[in-house]
Amino acid sequence: NAGVTQTPKFQVLKTGQSMTLQCAQDMNHEYMSWYRQDPGMGLRLIHYSVGAGITDQGEVPNGYNVSRSTTEDFPLRLLSAAPSQTSVYFCASSPFRSLRTENQPQHFGDGTRLSIL
Amino acid sequence: RKEVEQDPGPFNVPEGATVAFNCTYSNSASQSFFWYRQDCRKEPKLLMSVYSSGNEDGRFTAQLNRASQYISLLIRDSKLSDSATYLCVVNVLGDTGRRALTFGSGTRLQVQP
Numbered sequence: 759n760a761g762v763t764q765t766p767k768f769q770v771l772k773t774g775q776s777m778t779l780q781c782a783q784d785m786n787h788e789y790m791s792w793y794r795q796d797p798g799m800g801l802r803l804i805h806y807s808v809g810a811g812i813t814d815q816g817e818v819p820n821g822y823n824v825s826r827s828t829t830e831d832f833p834l835r836l837l838s839a840a841p842s843q844t845s846v847y848f849c850a851s852s853p854f855r856s857l858r859t860e861n862q863p864q865h866f867g868d869g870t871r872l873s874i875l
Numbered sequence: 876r877k878e879v880e881q882d883p884g885p886f887n888v889p890e891g892a893t894v895a896f897n898c899t900y901s902n903s904a905s906q907s908f909f910w911y912r913q914d915c916r917k918e919p920k921l922l923m924s925v926y927s928s929g930n931e932d933g934r935f936t937a938q939l940n941r942a943s944q945y946i947s948l949l950i951r952d953s954k955l956s957d958s959a960t961y962l963c964v965v966n967v968l969g970d971t972g973r974r975a976l977t978f979g980s981g982t983r984l985q986v987q988p
Contacts, residue, residue, distance in 0.1 A: 791975065798883070800962065800980035801919065816975060848918055864976060866918035 760784050764849050764867035771839045771874050779834040779870050781849030789852045790832040791816070791864070792824065794845040801848065807832055839874045846871050878902055879965050881979035889987055892953045896982045898946040898963030907966035908939055910948045912959045913981065919962055922948075953986045960984070 765780045783790065791806035793816075803816030807826040821843060823835040832851075836843060850864040881898050888894050900908075908925035923930065925937040925946055936949040946963055963979035 793978070798980065801978040803975055803977065806975050814975070817977075864921070866920070869918055 762849055762851055762865050762867035764847075764870050766870060767868065768871045769873070771836075771872070773839060773841060773874060775836075775839050777836055777839065779836075779847055779849075779872070781832045781834065781867060782830050783832075783851040783865070784830065785851065785853075785865065786829060787851035787853055787865070788829065789864075790826065791850050792822070792832070792834045793848045793850065794818065794843075795848060795869075796845050804834065804847075841874045844872060844874045877979075878967060878977045879963055879979040881963050881982050883980055883982060885983040885985050887985045887987060888953055890953055890955060892986075893949065893951045894953055894984060895950075896948045896961055896963075896984075898948075898979055900944050900946070900963075900965045900967075900977075902965070902967045903944060905944075905965045905967050907976075908937075908946050909964040909976075910935075910937060910946075911962040911964055911978075913962055914959050919978075922961070950984075953984075955986050955988060958984055958986045 792804040793801040805824040911919040960981040
């Protein structure tokens, strides 16, 4: 079972470069999200999506774009990389059948370790 | 104020000890609560959901106090393999009316032989 697949696992960028972090899930989950994790900060939500064609901003959306053209894929784009975006990025998915659905745990990918020089 | 707050620790305990982690959340409309475990340089993994009546899974017990907006995790008979960071997670209502999970910063546990 593939679950949630993130690529690449590691990436080094120069300031100002753009790139896309890929995330794919094969569990037919409606809900997908992107987090960044920095030392001592825990996971902070960047963007999330409750279904194809629907995206919303999380806690720290600035500098990132997302789209959700299919249920399976939820790419995260860095428009112009900055050193402050050096972090570990996690993609996650879960079933999300209604706004009132409770106790839906998330399945995480292995993470992408991104360094901006 | 953070939406989900945890004591960062670290908690250093001997094997066999009982250890308790606490978590408070600020949004009274929160409906779903979880504890996740994260090993060093790994992805978070669900440890257990937290139900209103409290729930137990082997050596782990989770409690929820909605009135105080407080969640706890109790680990009995600690094992070396319990060493990890424990993340408190709350399902909160976003500005657009949609729900999203919010993570606490985590509490690090180190069980020593």
